[in-house]
Amino acid sequence: MLESPRHPSSWHLKVNLYRAARYYNLAQMMLSAPLVAVSANSPYLFGRDLWDETRIPVFEQSVEVGGRAGAAHGPVRRVSFGTGYVHDSLFEAFQENCDHFPVLLPIEYDVPPGELAHLRLHNGTIWRWNRPLIGFDDDGTPHLRIEHRVIPAGPTLADGIANAAFFYGLIFALGERDEILEWRLPFATARDNFYHAARFGLEAQVTWFDEKKVRMQTLLADKLLPLARRGLEQLGLDRDDIDLYTGIIKQRLRNGCNGAAWQRAWVARHGRDWQGLTEACLERQRSDTPVHEWDI
Secondary structure, eight states, rough: EEEESTTTTTTTEOOOOOGHHHHHHHIIIIIIHHHHHHHHHHHHHHHHOOTBTTHHHHHHHTTTOOOOTTGGGGSOEEEESSOOSSSTTTTTHHHHHHOOOOOSOOOOOSOHHHHHGHHHHTTTEEEEEEEEEEEOTTTTTTTEEEEEEEOOOOOOHHHHHHHHHHHHHHHHHHTTTTOOOGGGSOOOHHHHHHHHHHHHGGGGGGEOOOOEEEEHHHHHIIIIHHHHHHHHHTOOOOHHHHHHHHHHHHHHHHHHHOOOHHHHHHHHHSOOOOHHHHHHHHHHHHHTTOGOOOOO
């Protein structure tokens, strides 16, 4: 089941208990790097030209509150890509929470234990880029969700919906297959791909299945976008909507123009005028024209 984002840079996917581990691993393995590359939108910080999606390292560095036994300076961080694929269930991620992270917010809830209030609060202070969540339906039935946090907001509403369509279509197309892919793309490789994609965007060179090197823009256009379109068709979305939103991604790839690329092009022409850049973005956002069509 699909859910709307709880904030502009995350998407939630309600998952079946018995396929939750599969969807979680797919989000790490095959969606995080491509999605952050195609949607990158923050190349500048304090006047410096940094990563295509600078928000990734900024958030990781700004919440340097580690875990137990010196984990503050080790591989287990409160904001991270995670430590590995899960093997059997998402319970492994919640167990890792308990093993590594002390409580930041010692709140005592006067609610039944079955509402899992303390577990949910504790999990809310650990920001994996793909984060497992426990929630409850309106009738009180518990459910599992995967929060995919790698996609930034904007540049326009149309771009945001296109990013969401790409995410949901791709993960559904992959998740309904029975093929086990983890052995073809080790976790360490998926993690490196993610940070390369956040840094270099569509120009990133990543390692894909069976250690093949590929340019991210090519991988997206040739392999992943057609898969996403197929997933949206399987979900029964309106054909015109599929054409519209996958078309936005297709043209973005063809032009090599996500939000980060457009901002750099504007600065190359007009100089490092940050107020002018902000005003130029705002003016174009008001038309809701996708970023690949923006002039400079």
